[in-house]
Amino acid sequence: MYERKGLEDILRDARQSFYRTQVLKPREKNAVLLRLSLLLQKEKDLVRHENQKEYTKALEKGLDPALCDRLLLTENRYAQMIQGLHDVASLPDPVGRSVDRWTNADGLLIEKVRVPLGVVGVIYESRPNVTVEVFSLCLKAGCAVVLRGGSEALSSNQILVNMIKQALSEEGIPEGAASFLPWPDRQAVVDLLSMNGLDVVIPRGGAGLMKLVNEHARVPVLKHDQGICHIYVGASADPEKALAVVVNAKTSRPSTCNAMETLLVHSSHRQALLPKIVDALREKEVLVYGCPETRKLGEGILPASPDTYRTEFLSLALNIRQVGSLDEALMHIREYGSGHTEAIVTRDLEEADRFQLEVDSSCVMVNASTRLHDGFAFGLGAEVGISTSRVHARGTMGLPELTTTKYLVRGDGHLRKP
């Protein structure tokens, strides 16, 4: 049974624990991560057994199969979760790192260094491996974390959080450094967003969660909102590369936010390249919505509309629209894009430069699949997600984005002159 008092206790505890996590040495933080990996290894059968029960229950309840699938800790996902802890432990520690250092005209030494962001709230959906992933990144960044997972994964998350708390405690760190909201109640999320206990909240999820956040958040928000990603295939595009990039961006993992949702194609490709692209996509069972010109290419292309242009399909479906120029493509993206990730396929330097200058998205690519916008693909290591906020963190968000900065100033009796 949710009670406001319970949440207040969790937040107070997290704040107290943050006084400790913010000054932990890298070795202390890594020790927790490695200890947790051992615990997860040791208790694998227990965790997977509980998770399997919860998965079966979700199936029986008739929940969305894609959601059920994400809930399941397969052998492979379990191993990756453990490996992820080692990966995060081996990343460079972001805390204390100098961002800039200089002296002013009077010799006052000023240094800007990274410090932990604070008590971080993360609201996410069904995947229980996120629990371990997000905890590991937050701890590494010296933050205390308050987690709220999907109700369908409640018992899987609970068992994982217990092991996290055990690992913290065995390393002499307050368990409040990681806490979990055990209540499925919507009111618990509303209170988490509106009480004054978090320094920042990171919501990862669909439109319903975003609506709740927009209505109730009183604390700073780093949104991980929808990705309505576009690829524009310009007149000069290399046809083979265009085909490969488009198919990869749509089909390599359509449920992710960096998958392409709308393909814009210069109309000069109407007769040669575009039919090939449509065939390749339909061979992969992609449902095609097309503009009137595109629908002439064959049977079974559904009509695209402003509604479908605004849809994040997250599935094997896309819009195709033919445009007469780069300007038309830019106008479409400005009208319907969500500022996540856009790409152009072109051999024309001027076109590439204009696209990168004028498209105002967190990531703007030339001749590459939108699916590559990702912390791992970029070589940065694990990510918290892809931020669609403009403030603080934009695009793939990793360890440095879980920090803020502090000025360290050293003088020798320096005074402000009038």
Add this chain to the structure above:
Amino acid sequence: MYERKGLEDILRDARQSFYRTQVLKPREKNAVLLRLSLLLQKEKDLVRHENQKEYTKALEKGLDPALCDRLLLTENRYAQMIQGLHDVASLPDPVGRSVDRWTNADGLLIEKVRVPLGVVGVIYESRPNVTVEVFSLCLKAGCAVVLRGGSEALSSNQILVNMIKQALSEEGIPEGAASFLPWPDRQAVVDLLSMNGLDVVIPRGGAGLMKLVNEHARVPVLKHDQGICHIYVGASADPEKALAVVVNAKTSRPSTCNAMETLLVHSSHRQALLPKIVDALREKEVLVYGCPETRKLGEGILPASPDTYRTEFLSLALNIRQVGSLDEALMHIREYGSGHTEAIVTRDLEEADRFQLEVDSSCVMVNASTRLHDGFAFGLGAEVGISTSRVHARGTMGLPELTTTKYLVRGDGHLRKP
């Protein structure tokens, strides 16, 4: 008469203008600033005459004298306002500047560059020179700005904004790049905070404004909240430097957020240094609130209390509390500080290091006056203010903090591998 429709028009216009300001070349932006400086020079008598009338009206109304003083554009302030435009024009342009650049394992080129933050709302109080200052910084950062000044400065601000619009227009830039809310109504601020038109809002002001922001803001906020700044004089402090730093931090300009409000002194200074400090402060007509031990130093020291420890005096008043150790000082700052600026005066290296590590404020100083936490004093040039937010910008906030970033990625048909 305020109508919601009027604000909607302003915000739509600002958004449209931002499409243009975000791609302006440095030369185009600087041309506007220099043109504005010429206009201000030319129309000085007109502007100062209007401002003088408004100042007189404010005095007659019996408004707070400090507020009236801030409203006045003296000869010197007017000249500084013009000089400020030249200073901002000569700062390096932050837009397009590379933050990082690397290739991933497959040779995908990734660059992270600064781009304008967006449509920025700034809510401020009586000083009309802020109108020109904030506009110049926002334009230089490629942002469109929506300004809302104090009602007592309405006609001064209006005349300045008209000149800003003229300068924009004469340089062929949409006037919507700078707009001003001409309504004194509180509801206009509430709507500005809660409509979906700004990318970020920067409130600079007192407790009343912060309360309004906390209640109504639906857009990201970069707070410029109160500064309850502390100085701790450690046992090993050089007495002369301690005296000079303390007097400077309290009296050089007490109305600013980086002025000291509470002095913590190691009790070993009870007999020699502290009486000297108290005398020097009282000579400057500073009102002293003291802890019981401090009150024993003489007549006329008022009792300090948790209430006075939580007060941002912004005037010639301060708390003095004696503590037995660095730990006690740290506890006091954790309890009563606002995370703005703290300083220690010490000769003890370990104490200095601990203070800088453990105090979680936007700026932590050793042997320097808190008044030095400022963009100009740091040598960074003009500042928007001092952010007390943890996200996005913390501490003195200048041009780079008016930008966000975008990833520019260049490939050669790069795909995401499974």
